[in-house]
Amino acid sequence: MAVMTYIDAINAALHEEMERDPNVFVIGEDVAKMGGAFKATKGLLEKFGNERVIDSPLAEGVIISSSIGAAMAGMRPVPEIQFVDFITPGIDAITQQAAKLRYRSAGTQTCPITVRVCYGGGVGGGLYHSQSNTSWFIHCPGLVVVAPSTPYDAKGLLKAAIRNDDPIMFFEHKKLYRSIKEEVPQEDYTVPLLKAAVRRKGTDLTAISYGYTLQLTLQAAEEVKKKHGAEIEVIDLRTLSPLDTDTFLESVAKTNRAVVVHEDNRTLGIGAEVAAVIAEQAFDCLDAPILRVTAPDVPLLPAAAELEHFCTVSVEKIVTAIERTLDH
């Protein structure tokens, strides 16, 4: 075991997987010589050479589509998209090619790729370095969408993703990269895909989140306990698509109240799906409206600190929503 940051955990997973399987390779802007914009791929070029660690041209479309092809031919590409804000040139390759290849060929042609994407706001990045955009991919069958919220999960889920046979969108939150540390095994392990985690046990309300706001949700739970004695169960979705609905439905069946938290825009953020599933499959268990704590429906995030702060989910906003739900 070693105390690791989230970015260390990602880096370790890449080193280990590239050692384990010679078919694994990395491609993206600045991933080789510079070791990645956030240093996620640090040391890979030195260890594995420039055939397996490729500084691509500035073209997200070809980063993804060449990965798809290489995967069809037996490789295990791990392309990196520097910021999800720049994933648009690669959206066709992801949603129309990777996501549908298995289906359109009835399973005879497949592309196991793990697209690592940096996302998320709250670091003053402005309108083009703060986006989430997970919804575009959650709404696309054929893709697995993963978004770890802890260093332990980051390593274990990335390894599981690379070994999985589906095209996977792997969302790494830039604010998590260096803000939290935890014990992470230096040995090989995986964390199962498609499974949510109960991060905090509770009986009075189920709070559902992922990524950076999961950390805020946990803090909010503690604060609500301090203020009101209520016990909030906190669920980390981990895989955003296909959703592990059982874990949160079971929790809501017990607590009878739910709040969903995410930093992306409100409309058709993942919170909409979670709320809709609860309203459909656990309606009779519910004692209160399902509130969503999210960014407003404006472009995310404006640069000036005052504006950014206004749009950003905070512990306080989560506490307020929990209180309102408990009071209902």
Add this chain to the structure above:
Amino acid sequence: MAVMTYIDAINAALHEEMERDPNVFVIGEDVAKMGGAFKATKGLLEKFGNERVIDSPLAEGVIISSSIGAAMAGMRPVPEIQFVDFITPGIDAITQQAAKLRYRSAGTQTCPITVRVCYGGGVGGGLYHSQSNTSWFIHCPGLVVVAPSTPYDAKGLLKAAIRNDDPIMFFEHKKLYRSIKEEVPQEDYTVPLLKAAVRRKGTDLTAISYGYTLQLTLQAAEEVKKKHGAEIEVIDLRTLSPLDTDTFLESVAKTNRAVVVHEDNRTLGIGAEVAAVIAEQAFDCLDAPILRVTAPDVPLLPAAAELEHFCTVSVEKIVTAIERTLDH
């Protein structure tokens, strides 16, 4: 008044708007000499010439981005995307440029464009001529997303869209183009954007839909009335973003039951947002779970008739969901 198909109504709106305002122009693949893949732009080249009716190169990115620029310089472009399945090369221009231009310039630079897009399944088009993809744009603040379901609305909403100052995604359902007819004024009129319509009055359940499935929902309502005497209120969303939540919330407050119907994939289709809004803002009015009648989460639509049919929303499926909700 004249009896018109949906495509006639679109065509009439384009002719009238181009006559009214010399800044309106049309650009897209095959829109000029061929008059559009579905003949929506028929007759425009002959009347307005090839400066205002432009057969673009095969590049959705430049269709949209050149429209954005032209709009900034005072024009009123009405670009056409032949099939929404091929909108991916233009997604950056739509979501990162058009949607955010007003915001990032604090209103000093704007781009009034109306992107006409053909969408929808059920005509044997297979995996790449059947998609909806409205969710990508609904989830993007700064865009207005419109999807008329009748010839009357098609003409009135298209005219309103062209005159509006926001970038608008205007979704036209290919199966509606020639399948329904109604009386449409030959004079100038507009239908207000951002307003849903109550298509059928009822007291027992609120069914919410748009586009082609609105027609199926109306049929289902009649069938439920015949079978059970129940009166279903049917709401046509018309504008998918920003959503007119008041109209359906007010209805649910009266009927206490809701079913949402759309042909797009279930996960993060517009039904998720509608259900989430109801579960949040009208929870106390609800007597039953909110059911969604949608396509399953598979790539839409497989080509073989049997497979296509399995994935397609039908009157029967809507009736079943309404019955289950009424029975709860």
Add this chain to the structure above:
Amino acid sequence: MATAAQYTETLPREGSQQLDPEVLRRLYTYMLKCRIVEERIRVLYRQGRFAGNYFAAVGQEATEVGTTIDLLPEDTVAPSHRNFVTNIMKGTPLTLLFAHIYGRETSPDQGRSAPAHCGYAPLNVITPSSTIAAQQNIGTGIALAYKMQRKPNVVVALTGEGATSLGFWHEAVNFAAVHKLPIIFVIENNGYAESVPVSLQSAVEDLSSKAAGYGIPGVTVDGNDVVAVYTAMREAIDRARSGGGATLLECKTYRWYGHSEIDPAKYRDPAEVEYWKSRDPIPAMEHYLTARNLWSDQWKKELTAEINREIDEAIAFAENSPKPKADEALDHVYSFSIRERELKRKVWSPRSQRGSSWR
């Protein structure tokens, strides 16, 4: 679009190398087969015997055949919507091709993809999507893998001239050039992208002139001259196989019919169509072979009969094949099954925590 004057009217001209008689006869045989197969598909479509649509390459056989014949099974073909027949050169059985056209369970994709979109994994034909240039760009990745794996294989990627306007096309050609990948980018310039003439796609006459901007060889050939196409292609393939990297090959040709079976193609001048029909690559090749004593009417009759017999059998196979079962629509979305998720949703109730199930 290319003007008449650019071509000598007698076809094919001699290639840069003398070709083996067997190769010449094979080129002819495959052109004939492609023609007969596609004309039959068009008849079936008009008879309403299959649904969807079809994009015939009739008239373009010299390019279809010259670029994809004589590849190794391990080589990849990356077809566009108009390259259904490249499957024939690759060796995909006609039975499967017609099962595919008919959307049957026995099709390589079990009825999922549209009629013109047929791939075949065992022989490395990529199952197409509709997005223009998509298979080409995936093919670039396959070429990258071949290079990494030190395999002597190549990728042949086909697009129309319309595709060159799309950014994706450019991204792949550039990437392949930078990494010297074993891929040949074939531009099948048939003068139109649906209704849009090439003059509205590009301000240059020869699209191979784009190659200079990428630092790869670029060649334009008469795409109705199967010997010219084949010869240029062999050179490009040899270069790719031996580590010399990518080539851009433009073949100027023409499609006889509409963009698809539902397109009357009124945007073209009938005289233009007639001119190109007079340049039909098949009788041209017949003349060429005859001059070399490699062709006879009798041989053509035999070939035709044999091809028709194979087609009849394939159609019978297709028509006797089962249709897909409706709920198979839920299969092959992921490596794991989503049937349970889609067919039975659990409902939680205050009474029974894991209550009833429903669809």
Add this chain to the structure above:
Amino acid sequence: MATAAQYTETLPREGSQQLDPEVLRRLYTYMLKCRIVEERIRVLYRQGRFAGNYFAAVGQEATEVGTTIDLLPEDTVAPSHRNFVTNIMKGTPLTLLFAHIYGRETSPDQGRSAPAHCGYAPLNVITPSSTIAAQQNIGTGIALAYKMQRKPNVVVALTGEGATSLGFWHEAVNFAAVHKLPIIFVIENNGYAESVPVSLQSAVEDLSSKAAGYGIPGVTVDGNDVVAVYTAMREAIDRARSGGGATLLECKTYRWYGHSEIDPAKYRDPAEVEYWKSRDPIPAMEHYLTARNLWSDQWKKELTAEINREIDEAIAFAENSPKPKADEALDHVYSFSIRERELKRKVWSPRSQRGSSWR
């Protein structure tokens, strides 16, 4: 990347035409101003006086100035992330530029866009997004409008060499070529896209060679020779203004510092950096002007003092400007307000149909 030998070491060389002394002095003045402004911005950043990041074009002034000076107010500049200073040539007041850097209410975008992304509507500078080539492609649409409106205006679109790998770049150049639009595509080739050398972006040495594939003129000039850049640009602008269509102009230059203020740029050879610093376009222009009796130390001192005074005032203006109010984040999303929707959600209850409101 270009090698040393390609350039004569004394700069600038004589342009293709003799330039007016006033033009020469103006070119110099603006280079100096750009340099001083950006070095000051860098100091402010290191002092933590503004947040976000900045992409300095220090070292590239000959290209920045030579391509965007002497435009008409109605002409459009389409800047990328590294072209903040083009605002100076366009005439955007420094007060607004610094208010922008500081993210204040008085900025043209009222604090919304990142520091390097400053546009100015009254003088037709497009407010940038980050997406590479985005403003260029929007600029192509503006050029289309100019043509439709029979206006004698032009668009100058600037990107780095990295941008040429992206499909969007290609789509716009091709479209502009087909429609003979009044736009100049400037490739500011500074050798690197973040850490990636141009050799991994492109297999060709001179990126202007891509022009041939689009059917437009392509020119490569020494981007550190302001006279050469200006001269080539005048020719391109004249062509565009007179209906002659688009030009591709590559300017080979170098950025002195990292990609952004947080990039130590360890991926570059220090000797390479030193070499390019020795080719600093500003002292080179001083030599050139001196030889023509157009420069003196005294004049430079006066200019510098004047520029610094203007900067000091602009910074004071910025620092005294109010910060945006938090809930203004809800403004300018649409032409209509979303404040009510976002600030008060109505709640329906069985008792009161249009009940209480809450956030």
